[in-house]
Amino acid sequence: xxxxxxxxxxxxxxxxxxxxxxxxxxxxxxxxxxxxxxxxxxxxxxxxxxxxxxxxxxxxxxxxxxxxxxxxxxxxxxxxxxxxxxxxxxxxxxxxxxxxxxxxxxxxxxxxxxxxxxxxxxxxxxxxxxxxxxxxxxxxxxxxxxxxxxxxxxxxxxxxxxxxxxxxxxxxxxxxxxxxxxxxxxxxxxxxxxxxxxxxxxxxxxxxxxxxxxxxxxxxxxxxxxxxxxxxxxxxxxxxxxxxxxxxxxxxxxxxxxxxxxxxxxxxxxxxxxxxxxxxxxxxxxxxxxxxxxxxxxxxxxxxxxxxxxxxxxxxxxxxxxxxxxxxxxxxxxxxxxxxxxxxxxxxxxxxxxxxxxxxxxxxxxxxxxxxxxxxxxxxxxxxxxxxxxxxxxxxxxxxxxxxxxxxxxxxxxxxxxxxxxx
RNA sequence: GGAGGCGUCGCCUAGUCCGGUCUAUGGCGCCCGCCUGCUAAGCGGGUUGAGGGCACAAACCCUCUCGCGGGUUCAAAUCCCGCCGCCUCCGCCA
Numbered sequence: 001x002x003x004x005x006x007x008x009x010x011x012x013x014x015x016x017x018x019x020x021x022x023x024x025x026x027x028x029x030x031x032x033x034x035x036x037x038x039x040x041x042x043x044x045x046x047x048x049x050x051x052x053x054x055x056x057x058x059x060x061x062x063x064x065x066x067x068x069x070x071x072x073x074x075x076x077x078x079x080x081x082x083x084x085x086x087x088x089x090x091x092x093x094x095x096x097x098x099x100x101x102x103x104x105x106x107x108x109x110x111x112x113x114x115x116x117x118x119x120x121x122x123x124x125x126x127x128x129x130x131x132x133x134x135x136x137x138x139x140x141x142x143x144x145x146x147x148x149x150x151x152x153x154x155x156x157x158x159x160x161x162x163x164x165x166x167x168x169x170x171x172x173x174x175x176x177x178x179x180x181x182x183x184x185x186x187x188x189x190x191x192x193x194x195x196x197x198x199x200x201x202x203x204x205x206x207x208x209x210x211x212x213x214x215x216x217x218x219x220x221x222x223x224x225x226x227x228x229x230x231x232x233x234x235x236x237x238x239x240x241x242x243x244x245x246x247x248x249x250x251x252x253x254x255x256x257x258x259x260x261x262x263x264x265x266x267x268x269x270x271x272x273x274x275x276x277x278x279x280x281x282x283x284x285x286x287x288x289x290x291x292x293x294x295x296x297x298x299x300x301x302x303x304x305x306x307x308x309x310x311x312x313x314x315x316x317x318x319x320x321x322x323x324x325x326x327x328x329x330x331x332x333x334x335x336x337x338x339x340x341x342x343x344x345x346x347x348x349x350x351x352x353x354x355x356x357x358x359x360x361x362x363x364x365x366x367x368x369x370x371x372x373x374x375x376x377x378x379x380x381x382x383x384x385x386x387x388x389x390x391x392x393x394x395x396x397x398x399x400x401x402x403x404x405x406x407x408x409x410x411x412x413x414x415x416x417x418x419x420x421x422x423x
Numbered sequence: 424g425g426a427g428g429c430g431u432c433g434c435c436u437a438g439u440c441c442g443g444u445c446u447a448u449g450g451c452g453c454c455c456g457c458c459u460g461c462u463a464a465g466c467g468g469g470u471u472g473a474g475g476g477c478a479c480a481a482a483c484c485c486u487c488u489c490g491c492g493g494g495u496u497c498a499a500a501u502c503c504c505g506c507c508g509c510c511u512c513c514g515c516c517a
Contacts (some may be wrong), residue, residue: 009478028512042475053446053486060443067497074497232485243472373472 125315231255352381
C-alpha cells in the first residue's frame with residue numbers, strides 16, 4: 001500500500017498516479033475523509049481508555065468500602081470504551097480496505113496510458129530473414145511435434161486446454177534452461193530458492209494479486225490456499241513481519257517454481273501452442289533493498305535479464321510499460337519482448353517491476369536504517385519463463401529441415417548437444 | 424487423522440494454578456557513561472515493537488502489543504472458546 005503521509009500531504013500526486021489504472025480519482029477524496037474520521041475515532045477511544053485505566057488503578061488500591069463507589073463509575077466508563085472501540089474498529093477497517101485499492105505511486109517519467117503506450121528503450125539482435133534463407137518458418141507447435149518435445153494434444157486430453165506435456169528433449173530443455181538461469185543468478189550473488197507454490201491469502205494479498213488480478217488466480221476452496229502465479233509471491237512473503245538488518249541489504253533470491261494462471265481475461269488469445277498456458281515453470285529473481293537503492297537495483301535486474309536472453313541469442317526489444325500495464329504494485333516496469341518469427345512481432349518474455357515500498361508495507365517487511373525503522377523496497381524480475389523461452393528458442397533457431405540449433409551457452413546443459421533434430 | 428506438551432520485550436527466563444501498583448522479573452547480549460597504560464573485569468544508566476499527540480529533531484505524554492482472534496469482567500499475560508505455529512508419541516503415506 002502507499003504511504004499514508006503521502007496521501008495526506010500530497011493527494012494530487014496520488015491522484016496522478018492512479019491515471020490509467022482502474023481506480024477513480026474520487027477514491028482519493030473518499031480516502032482523505034475516511035482517514036480523518038478514523039483518526040478522530042482513535043483519539044476518542046484513547047482518551048476514554050486512559051481514563052478507564054486510571055480508574056482501574058484506583059480500584060486496585062481501594063479498600064472494600066471505597067471500591068463499591070468506584071465500581072459504578074468505572075462500569076459506565078467501560079460501556080463508553082466498548083462503543084468507542086467498536087466505532088474505531090469499523091472506521092479503521094474501512095479505511096484500510098480503501099487504501100489497499102490504491103495502486104502504487106508511479107515512478108518518475110513513467111508514461112501515462114494504456115498497453116500500447118509503452119516506450120521502446122532498446123532493440124537488440126536482428127530478427128532473421130527467412131525469405132532470404134529460402135524457407136517458411138514453422139511455429140513452435142510444429143517444431144515441438146517434429147522434435148518430440150511438446151505434446152499438446154495429450155496435455156489437453158489429460159488436463160484441458162492450455163495444458164501440455166514437455167516430452168523427451170523438451171523436458172531436458174526445461175532442465176537445461178532452469179539450470180543455466182539458476183547458475184547465472186547464483187554467480188551474481190542470488191540465493192537459490194525453491195519456494196512453496198501454495199500460499200495463504202496473506203501472501204497473495206500482500207503482493208497485490210488479490211485486487212484487480214484476483215480473477216486470474218486459482219484458489220483451493222477447501223483449504224483456503226492459493227496457487228501462486230509466480231514465485232514472486234512466496235519470495236516476497238518470505239520475510240513478512242520481519243525487521244531486516246540494513247547492512248545485509250540487498251537480499252537477492254532466485255526462485256524456481258511452477259506458476260498457475262487462470263487466464264480468465266484472455267479467452268481466445270494465444271490459444272495455439274504453449275505461449276499462454278495455465279501452468280508453466282519459471283525462474284524468478286526477487287530483491288529486498290533500501291528504497292534509495294531500488295531504482296539502481298531495478299536497472300541491474302533488467303541487465304541480468306538481458307544477459308540471459310543475449311546468451312540464448314534471441315532478438316528482442318526492451319520496453320518501458322505505461323501506467324495501465326503496471327498492475328497494483330509496480331511503480332515502474334520493464335518488459336523484454338522477444339521476436340516471434342511466425343507472429344512477426346515482439347512478445348513478452350521477461351518482466352521486471354520496481355514495487356518500491358508498496359509490497360513491503362502490506363507484508364510488514366522493514367529494516368533498521370540510519371534514519372529509523374521503515375519499509376524496504378521490493379523488486380522482481382523474470383529470468384526464465386520456461387514455456388515462452390522454449391517457444392523463442394525453437395522458432396528463432398530453427399532450420400529448414402526442422403532441426404533447431406542450440407545456443408552455445410546452453411550446450412553444456414544439454415550434454416554438449418549442438419542441435420536438436422527431428423525424430 | 425489421534426494423544427500430550429509448549430508459545431512472555433534480540434536470546435534465555437520469572438509470573439499463569441488463586442485476575443488488580445504486571446506500568447512484565449532476572450540473566451545474557453547490545454548501546455552510552457565512569458574507572459582504566461591497552462584489553463578484560465568492575466561500577467552506573469539504557470535497551471520490545473507499532474501508531475498517535477506533532478510540521479522537523481529531542482524530550483515528554485497517550486493508546487496498542489505477553490503466538491493470533493473472540494468472549495467473560497469495572498479490570499485479563501493470568502479465566503473461557505476458536506485458530507495458528509513448534510515439539511514428542513501413535514496412525515497413515517512418497
